[in-house]
Amino acid sequence: MERSREDEVRDRLADIAGDDPSPAEQALLGRLIRSFLGKNPGGVDQLAxxxxxxxxxxxxxHAHALKGSATNIGADSLARVFAEIEHAARDGHVPDPDVTLGRIATEQAMVYPVLERIATEGD
Known part of the structure; x- marks a missing residue:
């Protein structure tokens, strides 16, 4: 069974700060998430x-870098899309831009609200 995007993110954040982060740790996690949310769209534009x-x-x-940043905060489903792009390029093939960017946008639409909600929990 596929884990929810929220479970993916929360599991990764628990790896970083434990199951019961202090207020300072929660604030740090919020800043990490906000940084990702601020930078990822521009990174995807560059990838396009x-x-x-x-x-x-x-x-x-570039796909490798985007994969790493998504993995760092637990956006595993989004990271998998970037990994597929990276592997295709490594094999000498550039995926269809429109299809690929559509997949990224769909995944962003599912994970961004989760990240935004989690980022505000420590506020």
Whole structure:
């Protein structure tokens, strides 16, 4: 059974700060999430340009970086999309930009509200 996006995020945050984070730890987690939410859209915009440009090396590197940042906060489903892009580029293939960006947008629409809600829990 697939875990919910909230479970993915909460499990990762528990790895970082434990099951019962202090107020300071909760504030730090909120800042980490907000940083991700602030930077990820721009990173995806850059990935879109790279996908359309067709340079497999740049696509691979950028998808790898996006995968890492999504993994760091537990957005595992989103990270899996970036991993697929990275692997395709490593194999010398740039995925279809429109299809790929649609998949990313769908995943963002599911995980961003979870992240936004969790980020405000320590406020």
């Amino acid at each position: 340009q790279l996908l359309r440009g067709g340079d497999t090396g740049q696509v691979r590197e």
